[in-house]
Amino acid sequence: MRDDHYPEGYVQDLLQTPFVNEQTRQLMQERLSVPEVIVPVFFEQEAFITLHAVAGRLLPQPATRRSPIDLAGAFDKKMAGNESNGWRYNDMPPDSEAFPAGLKAIDNMSNTNFGKKFHLLEPACQDRILSDIQAGQCSGEYWNAVVPKRFFEELLTALTEIYYSHPLGREEIGDVSWADVPGWPRPGLNQLEAREPLPVLKHGANE
Amino acid sequence: MSKGGSDSRDGFVQMQQFTTHETVDAVVIGTGAGGAPLLARLAAAGLRVVALDAGKSWSPAQDFVTDEPGQSKLFWNDERLSAGTNPLAFGNNNSGIGVGGSTLHFTAYTPRPQPDDFSLADEFGVGVNWPIGYGHLEPYLGELEEFLGISGPACYPWGPARKSSYPLAPLPLNGAAQLMQRGCKQLGINTSPAPNAALSAPYFQQGVGWRPACKNRGYCQAGCTTGAKSSMDVTYIPLAIHYGAEVRAESFVTSFEFNPAGRITAVIYQHDGREHRQKCHHVFLCGGAIETPRLLLINGLANSSGQVGRNFMAHTGMQVWGQFPEDIRPYKGIPGALISEDMHRPRDADFAGGYLLQSLGVMPVTYASQLARGRGLWGTSLTQTMRGYNHTAGIDILGECLPYDHNFMELSGETDARGLPKPRIHFSTGDNEQRLTAHAEKVMRAIWAEAGAEDTWSFDRNAHIIGTCRMGLDANDSVVDAEGRSFDISNLFIADNSIFPSALSVNPSLTIMALSLYIADCFLEKRHKSRQ
Numbered sequence: 001m002r003d004d005h006y007p008e009g010y011v012q013d014l015l016q017t018p019f020v021n022e023q024t025r026q027l028m029q030e031r032l033s034v035p036e037v038i039v040p041v042f043f044e045q046e047a048f049i050t051l052h053a054v055a056g057r058l059l060p061q062p063a064t065r066r067s068p069i070d071l072a073g074a075f076d077k078k079m080a081g082n083e084s085n086g087w088r089y090n091d092m093p094p095d096s097e098a099f100p101a102g103l104k105a106i107d108n109m110s111n112t113n114f115g116k117k118f119h120l121l122e123p124a125c126q127d128r129i130l131s132d133i134q135a136g137q138c139s140g141e142y143w144n145a146v147v148p149k150r151f152f153e154e155l156l157t158a159l160t161e162i163y164y165s166h167p168l169g170r171e172e173i174g175d176v177s178w179a180d181v182p183g184w185p186r187p188g189l190n191q192l193e194a195r196e197p198l199p200v201l202k203h204g205a206n207e
Numbered sequence: 208m209s210k211g212g213s214d215s216r217d218g219f220v221q222m223q224q225f226t227t228h229e230t231v232d233a234v235v236i237g238t239g240a241g242g243a244p245l246l247a248r249l250a251a252a253g254l255r256v257v258a259l260d261a262g263k264s265w266s267p268a269q270d271f272v273t274d275e276p277g278q279s280k281l282f283w284n285d286e287r288l289s290a291g292t293n294p295l296a297f298g299n300n301n302s303g304i305g306v307g308g309s310t311l312h313f314t315a316y317t318p319r320p321q322p323d324d325f326s327l328a329d330e331f332g333v334g335v336n337w338p339i340g341y342g343h344l345e346p347y348l349g350e351l352e353e354f355l356g357i358s359g360p361a362c363y364p365w366g367p368a369r370k371s372s373y374p375l376a377p378l379p380l381n382g383a384a385q386l387m388q389r390g391c392k393q394l395g396i397n398t399s400p401a402p403n404a405a406l407s408a409p410y411f412q413q414g415v416g417w418r419p420a421c422k423n424r425g426y427c428q429a430g431c432t433t434g435a436k437s438s439m440d441v442t443y444i445p446l447a448i449h450y451g452a453e454v455r456a457e458s459f460v461t462s463f464e465f466n467p468a469g470r471i472t473a474v475i476y477q478h479d480g481r482e483h484r485q486k487c488h489h490v491f492l493c494g495g496a497i498e499t500p501r502l503l504l505i506n507g508l509a510n511s512s513g514q515v516g517r518n519f520m521a522h523t524g525m526q527v528w529g530q531f532p533e534d535i536r537p538y539k540g541i542p543g544a545l546i547s548e549d550m551h552r553p554r555d556a557d558f559a560g561g562y563l564l565q566s567l568g569v570m571p572v573t574y575a576s577q578l579a580r581g582r583g584l585w586g587t588s589l590t591q592t593m594r595g596y597n598h599t600a601g602i603d604i605l606g607e608c609l610p611y612d613h614n615f616m617e618l619s620g621e622t623d624a625r626g627l628p629k630p631r632i633h634f635s636t637g638d639n640e641q642r643l644t645a646h647a648e649k650v651m652r653a654i655w656a657e658a659g660a661e662d663t664w665s666f667d668r669n670a671h672i673i674g675t676c677r678m679g680l681d682a683n684d685s686v687v688d689a690e691g692r693s694f695d696i697s698n699l700f701i702a703d704n705s706i707f708p709s710a711l712s713v714n715p716s717l718t719i720m721a722l723s724l725y726i727a728d729c730f731l732e733k734r735h736k737s738r739q
Contacts, residue, residue: 057586085279087289090290127586177425
């Protein structure tokens with residue numbers, strides 16, 4: 001499979017050009033400049049620490065990235081804003097109950113299996129727990145509140161959407177769809193505009 | 208009050224305003240593909256009409272961004288509960304809000320239905336026939352293509368001979384379309400540039416003026432900023448306003464008032480935190496396959512058949528994705544630039560109905576979200592796969608879905624922010640959907656293999672929502688008659704995807720609009736006769 005890497009910093013440069021409309025530029029700049037959330041609004045501190053650790057495994061960020069995307073902070077903000085995406089699984093409780101319950105269950109599972117909380121585990125153990133939850137191979141009364149694989153799917157999807165909405169996430173995949181003021185007069189195969197970056201030689205791969 | 212909107216000196220049409228005390232001829236609830244065309248038709252016939260829409264009226268050039276989460280305002284995000292063995296995604300999957308309805312986020316793919324789509328029961332002995340046929344809708348399909356400025360091929364290879372060709376040349380093929388064309392050619396599958404409701408050249412439109420050509424932004428599902436996509440907000444809504452209709456945005460209908468004879472006398476709605484009532488002679492309910500039956504069920508209306516909320520369908524819509532050596536940049540071009548209807552009735556089918564094939568471009572967050580939810584990728588396998596985004600192309604199908612007793616929409620015990628019960632939708636695919644999807648997956652994987660794909664994966668999903676207020680000939684098993692009129696309430700009409708008796712093996716938008724015009728014309732003809 002391909003393993004492309006795109007030049008660092010191109011998003012910041014392109015954002016300053018007339019290729020990006022003003023509303024879109026503002027939105028992207030906001031995401032770039034939002035301060036890291038230290039004290040969560042929606043989650044309790046304990047769950048927030050677990051959330052950070054889970055996000056770090058679900059979407060590992062390049063070691064070279066100076067200020068990583070604050071996935072846990074952005075998700076806390078989303079939950080505090082009570083944003084819905086229009087549907088939820090009928091066998092799941094409302095999001096406001098499901099996510100705290102699921103994060104608590106992760107810590108309980110971690111304690112039971114490895115004798116410590118999730119964020120203190122080695123990455124390999126963390127991944128084992130996450131794989132089990134995704135496969136629905138977990139039991140225990142602490143999983144009564146949510147369906148494990150549904151909880152995993154919802155959390156993964158929400159964090160993924162945050163990650164790839166962020167300018168740094170877009171930079172990682174070589175996306176310049178947002179720089180569209182002149183449109184794309186040649187949308188066919190291998191027809192690139194000058195503002196569409198080409199992959200560079202691999203460096204600073206994800207952890 | 209004067210008839211028709213008045214043209215002011217600066218060229219803007221001043222919108223007509225009615226008072227809630229005067230009894231207007233019709234209230235239209237919802238301004239999507241179901242509500243907008245008939246709103247314009249009724250207004251053009253001189254009727255005093257008011258449209259109520261739950262959502263906002265947008266100015267795309269100012270209000271829209273090229274960003275998926277930034278455009279989540281276009282989706283019906285009030286929570287619905289998804290039950291069954293194939294729980295259906297709503298929101299950005301298939302449900303819009305705002306003046307223009309779901310056309311604000313539709314992909315603009317507008318193939319016609321084929322004649323046999325309307326008689327599935329005759330052909331296969333499953334599902335039901337429509338009480339009307341292709342012939343009833345054909346004139347409207349042509350009219351719509353002309354008015355909306357559909358871009359399409361000079362000769363469309365499938366379906367009955369057309370009386371008129373598409374008014375504009377097809378939009379350019381993007382990478383996904385070129386690759387699908389390549390793969391299909393190897394396999395002997397015919398393809399054609401797809402008909403799309405987005406302008407390949409500037410186009411003059413009555414009541415609207417010149418609309419600009421598409422810039423190939425590829426963000427159609429997140430709203431068109433240029434007005435090149437023929438969503439209702441830039442086509443039938445301005446036409447309706449031109450003819451004197453009033454459109455009230457952010458007006459959420461909750462109930463109705465009746466006279467002793469059982470006719471609706473007023474529509475009750477929430478606006479600005481207050482309750483309003485608009486007196487009217489007729490109501491056209493066009494809220495779509497969930498909100499239309501939900502409003503009826505909440506109020507216990509039009510349901511002597513017990514069929515409101517029943518027969519819920521969602522198009523089979525499997526997608527197959529691959530990575531290619533070529534540079535694709537899947538955010539460019541109209542997403543569904545190519546079509547094949549060779550599988551409309553495949554010779555080797557072990558299922559009823561059929562499907563069409565569509566090439567797929569995709570916006571980045573949508574694709575990432577599907578890799579997570581649909582493929583279950585996470586960690587470095589997710590981030591590495593996403594780094595191949597620029598080399599990604601898709602094909603999907605749009606196929607038949609039969610109505611089943613076990614698929615329905617009901618009111619749940621949970622209430623939303625408005626204090627109204629959230630809808631619960633039960634959806635489980637049956638044998639027919641599974642066989643059709645298995646056939647399609649084989650075909651799509653073969654196309655991608657021929658085109659040179661690596662790392663191919665399939666995402667099984669269901670798309671457009673259909674059914675729930677079936678149209679039919681018999682009041683015992685249908686909610687509305689063959690002209691969209693409620694069997695129970697003589698001045699209530701439904702015109703949206705809820706009245707489809709079967710799903711059709713094409714995208715529904717163009718058919719919804721054709722039904723809307725057909726229902727308006729049936730209504731106007733009866734009204735005219737009763738006045739002679």
